Amino acid sequence: MRRRSSASAIASKRAPAPPAPLHATGNGAGDPAWAWEERRWRGAVNKVRAGRSLKPARWKNGARMCVALSFDSDHETSTLREGSTSPGRLAQGEYGARAGVPRILELLRRHDLRASFFVPGVVAELHPDEQRRVVAEGHEVAMHGWIHEGTSELTEGVERDLMRRAFDTLAKIAGRPPVGVRVPSWDFSATTLPLIRELGLLYDSSLMADDEPYELLDDGEPTGIVELPVEWIKDDAPYFGMNRATAIRPYTAPAAVLEIFRAEFEGALADGGLFVLTMHPHIIGHRSRIAILEELIRYMKGMPGVWFATHEEVARYCKANA
Ligand SMILES: [Zn+2]
Numbered sequence: 001m002r003r004r005s006s007a008s009a010i011a012s013k014r015a016p017a018p019p020a021p022l023h024a025t026g027n028g029a030g031d032p033a034w035a036w037e038e039r040r041w042r043g044a045v046n047k048v049r050a051g052r053s054l055k056p057a058r059w060k061n062g063a064r065m066c067v068a069l070s071f072d073s074d075h076e077t078s079t080l081r082e083g084s085t086s087p088g089r090l091a092q093g094e095y096g097a098r099a100g101v102p103r104i105l106e107l108l109r110r111h112d113l114r115a116s117f118f119v120p121g122v123v124a125e126l127h128p129d130e131q132r133r134v135v136a137e138g139h140e141v142a143m144h145g146w147i148h149e150g151t152s153e154l155t156e157g158v159e160r161d162l163m164r165r166a167f168d169t170l171a172k173i174a175g176r177p178p179v180g181v182r183v184p185s186w187d188f189s190a191t192t193l194p195l196i197r198e199l200g201l202l203y204d205s206s207l208m209a210d211d212e213p214y215e216l217l218d219d220g221e222p223t224g225i226v227e228l229p230v231e232w233i234k235d236d237a238p239y240f241g242m243n244r245a246t247a248i249r250p251y252t253a254p255a256a257v258l259e260i261f262r263a264e265f266e267g268a269l270a271d272g273g274l275f276v277l278t279m280h281p282h283i284i285g286h287r288s289r290i291a292i293l294e295e296l297i298r299y300m301k302g303m304p305g306v307w308f309a310t311h312e313e314v315a316r317y318c319k320a321n322a
Helices: 002-014 020-025 038-046 087-110 121-126 128-136 156-174 192-199 254-271 287-301 311-321
Strands: 048-053 065-072 116-119 140-143 214-218 221-227 274-279 306-308
Touching (some): 048 221, 065 087, 065 254, 065 311, 087 128, 087 287, 116 121, 116 128, 121 128, 121 156, 128 140, 128 156, 140 156, 156 192, 192 214, 192 221, 221 311, 254 274, 254 287, 287 306
Parallel strands (some): 065 116, 065 306
Antiparallel strands (some): 214 221
């Protein structure tokens, strides 16, 4: 009892809101998990769950597999989200807009490929011409939070407000309402799915319950929302990330990252499945790294029966054909 009252005292000091959001975060506030009743752990697990597989028997035009390339245009928000205004750090993000995106668009144009760009609302406001160019060149612009906020830290009301703001901003700047979302840092909260339903989105690409597309269940109820699953393995950030001030520098050589990505692609090809690759313009856009993306693209294009599509195209196809 003493433990509970001190926990709620801390919660009320932190924020005036009722303690409900702490439950939503799933950050373990309250009783230790070993003391939970079945209803509680089962309820937590069933909140957002993978439903029926949406892997089609055959991909578009008889293709054997599907490749969905995505770029999360975090740019300056990878610094702003922490409340930092350091010009030095902001410049690293600015690189994504100034050098990364143009280089990526040029590469995609040369290989005649379409991709999806997940863009925070603040990035769209900072770089509206970039979003218009991305759309004009046939790519998809989709949601990626407002300022790359940590979703689990938000109350439901704040999360709803930021999602609506992001939705309206992308609709205005990109010229059409977004149909998909990738939650920043894949930090999907217990209130994210109902908000996705409220916005009427077609798909999410933030969860990791399968290699293949599936339908999201909301407390056991089928939602019709397509999940295009992701994984840190198929993401450039963990391999190339570096923090100058800490010992965190798991630097991986570009050639080794290419090897991992290629093995993931080959596995998807063998399964006749989906290969979703997540990259960041301020990370993959550097010279030594864009080179491995081009090599990977050449390799994948060299295989027969590979369908390259945007996330929106994949989600629509899976929903109609699975
Ligand atoms: Zn991001």
